[in-house]
Amino acid sequence: xxxxxxxxxxxxxxxxxxxxxxxxxxxxxxxxxxxxxxxxxxxxxxxxxxxxxxxxxxxxxxxxxxxxxxxxxxxxxxxxxxxxxxxxxxxxxxxxxxxxxxxxxxxxxxxxxxxxxxxxxxxxxxxxxxxxxxxxxxxxxxxxxxxxxxxxxxxxxxxxxxxxxxxxxxx
Amino acid sequence: xxxxxxxxxxxxxxxxxxxxxxxxxxxxxxxxxxxxxxxxxxxxxxxxxxxxxxxxxxxxxxxxxxxxxxxxxxxxxxxxxxxxxxxxxxxxxxxxxxxxxxxxxxxxxxxxxxxxxxxxxxxxxxxxxxxxxxxxxxxxxxxxxxxxxxxxxxxxxxxxxxxxxxxxxxxxxxxxxxxxxxxxxxxxxxxxxxxxxxxxxxxxxxxxxxxxxxxxxxxxxxxxxxxxxxxxxxxxxxxxxxxxxxxxxxxxxxxxxxxxxxxxxxxxxxxxxxxxxxxxxxxxxxxxxxxxxxxxxxxxxxxxxxxxxxxxxxxxxxxxxxxxxxxxxxxxxxxxxxxxxxxxxxxxxxxxxxxxxxxxxxxxxxxxxxxxx
Numbered sequence: 007x008x009x010x011x012x013x014x015x016x017x018x019x020x021x022x023x024x025x026x027x028x029x030x031x032x033x034x035x036x037x038x039x040x041x042x043x044x045x046x047x048x049x050x051x052x053x054x055x056x057x058x059x060x061x062x063x064x065x066x067x068x069x070x071x072x073x074x075x076x077x078x079x080x081x082x083x084x085x086x087x088x089x090x091x092x093x094x095x096x097x098x099x100x101x102x103x104x105x106x107x108x109x110x111x112x113x114x115x116x117x118x119x120x121x122x123x124x125x126x127x128x129x130x131x132x133x134x135x136x137x138x139x140x141x142x143x144x145x146x147x148x149x150x151x152x153x154x155x156x157x158x159x160x161x162x163x164x165x166x167x168x169x170x171x172x173x174x175x176x177x
Numbered sequence: 178x179x180x181x182x183x184x185x186x187x188x189x190x191x192x193x194x195x196x197x198x199x200x201x202x203x204x205x206x207x208x209x210x211x212x213x214x215x216x217x218x219x220x221x222x223x224x225x226x227x228x229x230x231x232x233x234x235x236x237x238x239x240x241x242x243x244x245x246x247x248x249x250x251x252x253x254x255x256x257x258x259x260x261x262x263x264x265x266x267x268x269x270x271x272x273x274x275x276x277x278x279x280x281x282x283x284x285x286x287x288x289x290x291x292x293x294x295x296x297x298x299x300x301x302x303x304x305x306x307x308x309x310x311x312x313x314x315x316x317x318x319x320x321x322x323x324x325x326x327x328x329x330x331x332x333x334x335x336x337x338x339x340x341x342x343x344x345x346x347x348x349x350x351x352x353x354x355x356x357x358x359x360x361x362x363x364x365x366x367x368x369x370x371x372x373x374x375x376x377x378x379x380x381x382x383x384x385x386x387x388x389x390x391x392x393x394x395x396x397x398x399x400x401x402x403x404x405x406x407x408x409x410x411x412x413x414x415x416x417x418x419x420x421x422x423x424x425x426x427x428x429x430x431x432x433x434x435x436x437x438x439x440x441x442x443x444x445x446x447x448x449x450x451x452x453x454x455x456x457x458x459x460x461x462x463x464x465x466x467x468x469x470x471x472x473x474x475x476x477x478x479x480x481x482x483x484x485x486x487x488x489x490x491x492x493x494x495x496x497x498x499x500x501x502x503x504x505x506x507x508x509x510x511x512x513x514x515x516x517x518x519x520x521x522x523x524x525x526x527x528x529x530x531x532x533x534x535x536x537x538x539x540x541x542x543x544x545x546x547x548x549x550x
Binding site: 074080083086115 | 454475
């Protein structure tokens with residue numbers, strides 16, 4: 007009943023969301039719903055700055071949307087890009103998982119296409135682990151296209167000469 | 178021989194005419210006649226572009242490109258055959274959008290007439306499209322040359338049904354990616370289904386290219402887009418499928434104008450990111466494919482001249498009487514949430530209801546686009 011009252015109140019404010027979800031998909035907060043709604047727009051494309059202004063905890067909310075927004079597909083992708091670009095330290099654990107898992111191939115390709123916009127250490131780390139992981143075939147040409155020579159060079163390093171995958175990223 | 182002559186005239190016929198001493202290249206292919214010539218702005222910064230409309234022709238498209246960089250053409254005024262003003266940008270400086278041709282935002286401007294059924298049938302005779310050229314500060318610039326392409330269209334089938342030819346081009350490597358191709362093909366079928374309900378037939382040709390899969394965002398000159406739009410025929414809408422747009426993944430798709438051009442242009446395409454449409458797992462679910470198809474229909478809908486019926490923010494609308502001028506999120510989602518051109522899909526994190534509806538007025542705009550043959 008309380009959930010229904012909350013939903014109706016938010017509906018009148020134009021921020022209605024689905025009824026509380028299962029344990030596997032936690033219910034979004036008000037700010038997460040606002041971020042999701044803004045990222046779902048077709049055009050014009052919302053800027054990451056405009057999205058960040060909607061929440062007091064942008065990194066956490068962007069991560070939530072990236073991980074839980076199944077549709078529209080571009081909402082999660084936009085969230086992931088804004089997270090990685092604007093909050094690279096907070097995004098690092100997720101990004102490392104993205105580039106080494108076939109289940110997040112889309113996020114991986116997104117991340118590997120923006121290595122030049124990331125802090126150098128994170129970019130190098132992501133490129134190296136991607137080449138070691140199950141997405142290596144897709145990762146290598148994208149790393150090679152980086153406009154940053156140090157990053158592009160990683161594509162040519164023999165896999166055996168790359169650092170081994172950390173334990174937390176091994177399948 | 179006399180029986181053969183009409184048949185020969187239906188084929189592509191190229192000839193060169195002289196209009197006031199200026200060369201005019203004319204070609205006719207089926208229902209479409211294309212004229213290429215140049216025009217120069219006068220002391221007011223306006224070029225008077227003549228559009229000859231023959232009996233039986235139902236629409237025209239004017240595409241004017243500035244020869245110098247940093248200059249922006251736009252439609253100032255349209256003079257009807259009788260000399261009166263059919264359209265003036267000053268009458269549209271408000272909260273309703275009729276045509277993107279009014280906005281000096283790019284190196285070229287594209288104008289289709291009539292836009293709506295309410296604009297009336299097209300009279301035969303000579304129309305004059307006054308094209309202004311302005312600079313970055315908005316000042317009119319005289320003595321500037323424009324490359325002009327005027328296309329006129331006959332329509333033996335009437336304006337209730339038409340075919341749109343699309344050339345869908347995969348950027349480098351993507352035609353070899355089975356996931357991208359199957360997802361896109363599925364999306365095309367959904368697009369075809371959505372349009373077919375409104376008498377719009379999609380005639381599709383696919384091709385592969387070596388253009389960079391990081392596509393242009395169409396805000397500046399781009400050789401790849403110009404090349405692909407030049408390679409297509411004069412009645413094709415070009416759709417480029419790449420991986421990202423403007424170096425980013427936040428755009429899932431952009432239309433190169435409302436309306437867009439059928440001829441060579443640095444923004445003469447609809448650009449699409451397969452990756453943004455596939456999402457975080459990089460694969461196309463059935464739901465992804467359906468939404469991807471509606472996205473293609475939405476973006477190419479822009480290209481045929483359709484605006485959003487209402488803009489996000491609820492204070493600007495299209496120029497059609499049968500799309501409600503709603504003013505709040507709840508009202509707009511209720512009234513227009515199923516409309517193909519609504520500014521966002523009304524989703525609940527896991528699914529999005531279909532957006533495949535068009536009003537009669539919106540269908541009228543798409544059917545009047547010169548490329549809808």
